[in-house]
Amino acid sequence: MDDLNIWSPILLTAKLASVTTLILMVIGTPIAWWLARSGSRFREAVAAVVALPLVLPPTVLGFYLLMALGPDGPGGMIASLYGARSLAFTFEGLVIGSVIYSLPFVVQPIRNAFEAIGDRPLEVAATLGASPWDRFWSVAVPLARPGFLTGAVLGFSHTVGEFGVVLMIGGNILGETRVLSVAIYDYVETLNWAPAHMLAAGLLVFSFLVIFTVMTLEKRWRFKREDRP
């Protein structure tokens, strides 16, 4: 039975986390830049919205997503463009859910990194005649590199560890929505301890390595910055 296929959930999870991280880097960077540099009085309100998935139970997110992806929501409208009825139970639906769910994990480190640069380097670049676009790409982004790396790693690993949202909008389809965490849940429920152990231990090691890497990298970067004259 295909239920014992452990490679499909592993590959699917890697694909979901990669696509999600890529999208999050693209949309998270301008958000982080705006949050770090804007003087708008709505800044903290927007920051709070971005941070919401940190506190909301995945069931709340999953419930709203189930409504939003369905035929009466915006997801259903998009789906109807290609003759489907709902974006729930699809890989695309999971990507939408994961992007929302992991957004704060990407935006926060990048925002911190942008804020840490301060005004000085950007002002210097401006006096040297650099355009805002140029200042962003050749001054801010390189200086904020540690933030980007931390954001990418956290976004990726948080998506790997996602469970509640996927359980509520996924429908458990092999190769499409049955990700690692759901596969483990199934194995535990059906008393298939062996594959459950295998996948669970794999995730444990993976998570440790991720956290360890992020901590090591951050430490090294901090030293480097403090060493600079």
Add this chain to the structure above:
Amino acid sequence: MLMLRFAKLLLLLALLSGPAFAGDTRVAVATNFTHAARALTTAFERETGHRVRFSFGATGQLYAQISQGAPFDAFLAADQVRPQRAEVEGLAVRGSRFTYAMGALVLYGGNKRPVQEGTLATTAPDRLAIANPATAPYGAAALETLAAMGLLETYQERLVRGTNVAQAYQFIATGNAELGFVALAQVFDQAPTDYWLVPATLHRPIAQDAVLLTRGETNDAARAFLTFLQGPEARAIISRMGYHLPTAKGGASDG
């Protein structure tokens, strides 16, 4: 001496007024039985004074919890396999197992359309919601029904699986799946045209067994609840809430 007599009197009084000995019990119940269980407790608590607290979940999930020492005194499963296994593995009291209800499967479309026998063959929905067949008996019965109707191949790729019938129902109710197989117990209060009652001949019987867990062996409230479950009042409630009744005490054939 006087004290002792007084104590005896107290004991006698307590014995006479049942509810004074009222106890608490925690019972693990398969999700599909949620409504029925609630209706049953009202009657049970009024009659005995005992208190029952339920934990609802998928049968497989509850069993996994029980095998790891979850604090339940009795287990109302959605199948016979897990209670049997609980007996074999010493998690349940031997000989306490009985069938309390026979599940009925329906095809349901979220009261947006009338559903009948031919609906599956004629409408071809792109998503068909079922409970996970690996863990939920209603899911397994849904697969058997599709196979018996010769539609399994058509729908194999279009199945979306909820962790239990409650989630399958939720997928349909939110419109994300057009049709799905759920329990009659979830839709019995809706218009009869909203669902098609699958003939019991299309799938193996969904016999739902209850068992007294080892933990609840000395719990009077748990024992009383299981006894109540087999009585005429409980059977009337169970039948009203969308289940068939097991034929004889002790249950249908062990499959």
